[in-house]
Amino acid sequence: MMNHLCASDKIVFDEERGEYICIETGEVIEEHRVDLSRETRVYAHEEWIERSRTGPVLTHKVHDSGLTTTIDSRGVIGRKLSALHKRLRVSNRERKLVEALALMNDITSKLNLPEYVKEEAGRIIKTIFNKGLLRKNKLAIFVAVAVHQSCKIHGVPVRIQDILTYVGGTKEEFWSAKMQIATKLGKIIPEATIDPSAFIPRIITKLKLPQSVAALASRIIANLRMKGVTEGKDPVGLAAASVYVASILLNTKRTQRDIAKAAGITEPTIRSRYRDIIENLMIIVNL
Template sequence: MTDTTIREYTGERASESQDEEPIEQEDETLVCPECGGSLATDSERGETVCEECGLVVSEDEIDPGPEWRAFNANEKDEKSRVGAPTTNMMHDKGLSTNIGWQDKDAYGNSLSSRQREKMQRLRTWNERFRTRDSKERNLKQALGEIDRMASALGLPESVRETASVIYRRALDEDLLPGRSIEGVATASLYAAARQAGTPRSLDEIEGVSRVEKDEIARTYRYVIRELNLEIQPADPESYVPRFASELNLSDEVERRARDLLQTAKQEGVHSGKSPVGLAAAAVYAASLLANEKVTQSEVSDVASISEVTIRNRYHELLDAEGQML
């Protein structure tokens, strides 16, 4: 074959390939071969159907989803084989590997002494890689403290998550120098509880924390000021359900306590008063009005406030209620 023939042959092949390209591109568009209408994919049936004429263009498509079905959240969690979602409550957000402490294999059999030593070395090195720098060690200690205190106070997981985010922000903005890790962690939890509408008093927070009340209050004011957190003053009514529940009082007492506090707000009695003291006094007064007597000492123990405060606020609430009547 001569050079001229080769050039002519290659030129013809090139022109043919150029002519074929538009045809391939046209085939890739999702249009119905019958009417030219648009196609829609039905993932439940595994079919591609024309929206205009209903022609089934393809069927028995591969389903990329799981092979199991779940009818509620619990079944979904039990059957799912993927890892837990990322969370701010762990210093590595739950993305690292965790080696269990049980010295057993996949079949439940105990490991030999040599294998146990090997697993212990792996755990040691795994822990070192998980906390490689001072920031990660700081986070690990602080988030552990937040989780411990939240468990002791009975706070929900959403509050722990918010407290972890607040602490991470404080760490990123370099607010920790000159302050203890426990103090900032406690202040973050206190702020998160108030933001979520499930506040705890400073006395309750101090009871589970490793720092003093004055340091908690001082660090809390500093954190919310530097991070520009918008936290409303605690509402006395938010304490009522917990106090009534711990004292085993009825819904009638809780309702009357709310009415007393609403009346106090209208009369301006609540101004400058501790919301915990007002809530405790309202619960005590409502229990007397509903003939479900509890002692001031019992209310004092639940609310972590003195009996003198309860007596003073109790008379003020009843006086405000009398003015309204």
């Protein structure tokens, strides 16, 4: 809002004109203001479609943030107009961005990730695109990095390998792309620290272990966190090692190989994190 002499309590918003007006002087403080909020209260998607005049809210999941017109594709003429509109809507420069966002939406849907993760991933992809980093031959791997980054930001537990399953890349390519982004942009946004306990249920389910093992493994993680042992450690490795120790203590032991397979990590990783547990916690067994 530009500088003005009107007191803040004298400014009103004219919804019909989209203007902020000083009621004392009549001065237009700001015009052509876009109201991004929903205009009516609705209780079903169909009702929202029927009542809405402003269209959907802005989104990072599509290249134009949702600011577009949709043409009915029914009928021969409708299909032709719709196809022509889609071609005109996307410039040659934006085709890579459209492809990247389409892939991101596909991956996040297959992984059942929440909408806020999709939105953040779309924002990151647009940042990468605007900096000229989104290359055709590396598009899929950059999308994988964006999805993983978004998951870390929001503390959603997803392994790199789970994402790579859908893009066909390697971990080496993933880390190379991540380094390129970090070098060009610096750290994209602060990341949340993912709680290793978030990975325990998945491991427990795959190994068909009782919930008592999950509860004890979570207690082990909590004690490691209090001692600062979890800092800088792979959360999946810590979760797997905690399950391994808990299964031994509760007489439901699984081999390191079985747990490593269930967690999607290597046996040496479990052994390293197992040593962290043994060296930092005093475990008392009541006989």
